[in-house]
Amino acid sequence: MGKTGLKLIDENGIRIDGRKPDQLRPISMDVGVLKNAQGSALVSYGKTTVLAAVYGPREALPRHMTLPDRAILRVRYHMAPFSTTERKSPAPTRREVELSKVIRESLEASVFTELYPRTTIDIFIEVLQADGGTRTTSLTAASMALADAGIPMKDLIAGVAVGKVNGKLVLDINEAEDSGGEADMPVAMMPNLGKIVLLQLNGTLTRDEFKEAMKMSIKAIKEIYLIQKQTLRDKYAKMTEEEKEE
Amino acid sequence: MSSNEIVVPGEELAVIEEFSPSLGAYSDEKGFVRSSLVGMVLKDLINKIVKVNPVTTRYSFPSVKDIVIGYVSFLKGEIAMVNIVKDGNFKPLTGQLAGFLHISQIGTEGRHINEYIAPGDLIRARVISSENPFQLSIKHSSLGVILASCSQCGAILKKEGDKLICPKCGNIEKRKIASGYINLKWSY
Amino acid sequence: MSVTPSTYPLVPKIQKDTILSLLEVGKRADGRGLEDIRKVKIIPNYIEKSDGSALVNIGDTVVLVGVKVEPGTPYPDLPDEGILMVNAEFVPLASPLFEPGPPDENAYELARIIDRSFRETKSIDLKELAVQPGQKVLVVWNDIYVLNHSGNLIDASAIATLVALARTKIPNYEMNEEGYLVKKEGYKGTLKLTKKVITATVAKIGKYYVADPTEEEEYVSDARLSVSFTEDGTIAGMQKMGAGSLEEGDIDAMVDLAWKVSQKYFSEISTAIGLPPQE
Numbered sequence: 001m002g003k004t005g006l007k008l009i010d011e012n013g014i015r016i017d018g019r020k021p022d023q024l025r026p027i028s029m030d031v032g033v034l035k036n037a038q039g040s041a042l043v044s045y046g047k048t049t050v051l052a053a054v055y056g057p058r059e060a061l062p063r064h065m066t067l068p069d070r071a072i073l074r075v076r077y078h079m080a081p082f083s084t085t086e087r088k089s090p091a092p093t094r095r096e097v098e099l100s101k102v103i104r105e106s107l108e109a110s111v112f113t114e115l116y117p118r119t120t121i122d123i124f125i126e127v128l129q130a131d132g133g134t135r136t137t138s139l140t141a142a143s144m145a146l147a148d149a150g151i152p153m154k155d156l157i158a159g160v161a162v163g164k165v166n167g168k169l170v171l172d173i174n175e176a177e178d179s180g181g182e183a184d185m186p187v188a189m190m191p192n193l194g195k196i197v198l199l200q201l202n203g204t205l206t207r208d209e210f211k212e213a214m215k216m217s218i219k220a221i222k223e224i225y226l227i228q229k230q231t232l233r234d235k236y237a238k239m240t241e242e243e244k245e246e
Numbered sequence: 247m248s249s250n251e252i253v254v255p256g257e258e259l260a261v262i263e264e265f266s267p268s269l270g271a272y273s274d275e276k277g278f279v280r281s282s283l284v285g286m287v288l289k290d291l292i293n294k295i296v297k298v299n300p301v302t303t304r305y306s307f308p309s310v311k312d313i314v315i316g317y318v319s320f321l322k323g324e325i326a327m328v329n330i331v332k333d334g335n336f337k338p339l340t341g342q343l344a345g346f347l348h349i350s351q352i353g354t355e356g357r358h359i360n361e362y363i364a365p366g367d368l369i370r371a372r373v374i375s376s377e378n379p380f381q382l383s384i385k386h387s388s389l390g391v392i393l394a395s396c397s398q399c400g401a402i403l404k405k406e407g408d409k410l411i412c413p414k415c416g417n418i419e420k421r422k423i424a425s426g427y428i429n430l431k432w433s434y
Numbered sequence: 435m436s437v438t439p440s441t442y443p444l445v446p447k448i449q450k451d452t453i454l455s456l457l458e459v460g461k462r463a464d465g466r467g468l469e470d471i472r473k474v475k476i477i478p479n480y481i482e483k484s485d486g487s488a489l490v491n492i493g494d495t496v497v498l499v500g501v502k503v504e505p506g507t508p509y510p511d512l513p514d515e516g517i518l519m520v521n522a523e524f525v526p527l528a529s530p531l532f533e534p535g536p537p538d539e540n541a542y543e544l545a546r547i548i549d550r551s552f553r554e555t556k557s558i559d560l561k562e563l564a565v566q567p568g569q570k571v572l573v574v575w576n577d578i579y580v581l582n583h584s585g586n587l588i589d590a591s592a593i594a595t596l597v598a599l600a601r602t603k604i605p606n607y608e609m610n611e612e613g614y615l616v617k618k619e620g621y622k623g624t625l626k627l628t629k630k631v632i633t634a635t636v637a638k639i640g641k642y643y644v645a646d647p648t649e650e651e652e653y654v655s656d657a658r659l660s661v662s663f664t665e666d667g668t669i670a671g672m673q674k675m676g677a678g679s680l681e682e683g684d685i686d687a688m689v690d691l692a693w694k695v696s697q698k699y700f701s702e703i704s705t706a707i708g709l710p711p712q713e
Contacts, residue, residue, distance in 0.1 A: 058341020
């Protein structure tokens with residue numbers, strides 16, 4: 001039984017939404033969905049839906065905010081008022097401030113900021129529907145929006161959260177599993193380089209469980225990365241085809 | 247790898263012993279050459295260079311020799327500061343950017359900069375450096391002021407011959423006028 | 435405090451020159467005629483977790499409305515009515531001009547225009563939302579989220595709001611022993627929409643009136659007029675926007691055009707939500 005006494009996984013190891021412990025939710029992705037932004041992406045992990053947009057490189061005001069040798073990143077993670085079970089006030093919460101920071105630091109590891117000194121690259125993330133794993137979905141979306149914007153990066157970033165419910169490790173947890181479970185561990189990495197850029201743990205795991213959770217998340221991140229790659233390729237293969245026809 | 251294949255950031259293109267990375271590519275700490283963009287791979291077998299041509303860029307970030315449109319924000323000594331707002335075709339850039347003009351890139355050195363431009367002027371300029379704030383030049387005849395307002399009454403100036411004349415108060419102003427100065431049809 | 439927007443004046447003057455030259459020959463930059471609207475696309479129930487929602491595109495403008503129905507306390511002067519709260523967020527991903535932070539005057543203005551149109555027409559039966567009159571009522575939170583600003587946010591928001599409210603389900607709240615409203619499984623029914631109300635905006639540029647203005651057209655316009663209508667043609671709200679002025683003749687012409695436009699919106703909405711036009 002979990003914290004709330006809910007049974008989140010049955011005798012056959014099947015979760016409340018019918019998934020196996022190591023199974024991802026259905027994932028969908030699209031890029032270039034907004035006209036005004038330099039780059040944008042819409043990513044869903046199950047019911048969790050995140051829209052990310054990139055503006056820049058552009059002038060940052062006041063100018064003293066900028067750096068002489070690189071671009072700064074400004075990241076805002078924000079939840080729409082209707083994204084949660086109970087309406088969320090649009091004013092930023094402490095949680096959103098923290099998540100904006102950890103997402104920014106993850107993205108800093110991938111972006112070649114040194115190419116655009118004294119500018120800012122702005123990344124705006126809006127959670128349109130929250131059903132667990134919003135920060136990892138946000139990172140996957142933000143990374144694709146940056147790729148769509150044509151901003152040079154070392155690698156794409158993909159993320160997923162592993163949780164522990166009813167004493168068992170489960171992949172890509174939804175909200176019920178997050179709130180009723182014993183642990184939530186979001187992980188994000190640059191899959192080609194094998195570098196982890198985000199790691200948090202909320203809850204308790206044994207050393208062995210932690211090792212297993214890392215393994216599960218890395219395996220899943222590689223699966224998500226393949227979807228990212230395919231989405232970007234399909235989008236631009238289609239676009240370049242259309243250009244040829246014109 | 248054929249040049250028709252689209253790669254994404256992080257994808258391995260070669261090892262450093264085979265090819266050196268050029269635009270859109272980089273080499274990681276383990277000696278692999280990887281893409282940094284979504285784009286098409288181009289391998290130059292003679293010079294042993296690999297590059298990735300971007301396919302995603304929607305709005306451009308200025309590079310050297312590009313033409314841009316901007317406003318003169320203020321003059322200070324031999325320098326004019328410019329807010330770059332559009333590319334040369336009035337299409338959006340990645341965002342608003344900064345530029346500056348030195349007197350040597352405007353006209354005759356030693357003369358006062360306000361004989362050529364004034365704050366508020368809209369100019370067409372060439373980019374001559376690669377970082378924000380961009381160094382600009384308006385020396386060419388096609389470059390310079392493309393729209394300006396009267397320093398006396400604020401009306402939009404019209405170009406007549408090589409002069410800018412205020413249709414409202416008759417004031418005549420001196421500028422480094424671009425050959426493509428825009429004479430507006432409607433006055434407001 | 436409201437301050438004159440201090441963006442640079444010269445580029446818009448060039449744009450205005452171009453736009454006016456086109457209008458003179460009956461054209462617009464995107465190829466539309468003066469009274470044409472852009473393509474409208476409506477996706478109802480876009481946010482599964484909300485109680486009602488709609489994603490609306492007018493051309494490149496994208497607006498998402500999500501509705502949540504939650505318990506609250508009634509206004510003292512209207513103790514036996516529920517509450518409709520309309521809020522608008524111009525989130526920074528929608529435009530290079532939008533900054534993070536609390537809503538600016540344009541967001542408040544937009545929310546209040548939409549709010550008034552529904553409030554004044556009593557389009558929603560708020561009495562039905564009084565769970566325990568004077569004590570506990572339901573609040574309908576209508577959150578307007580602008581995702582891409584390419585002009586005419588008011589009309590897009592009005593369409594999205596109407597579709598979202600028409601599709602809103604009322605959660606099943608029950609009073610517990612301590613006197614709190616507790617959400618139970620399932621829904622009690624749908625929100626009762628007694629009238630459909632829509633808002634249509636017309637911009638005046640030079641001597642021309644254009645329907646469904648783009649961002650560029652709004653920017654160079656002398657003034658805009660947003661007019662709310664119910665389906666029977668009753669005017670249910672108006673707002674003149676922009677720093678220019680309008681003459682009586684302008685207003686008549688703009689209201690006429692707004693009515694034509696609103697009928698197009700009503701027809702798009704009926705198709706999208708499958709509701710027959712009101713008798």
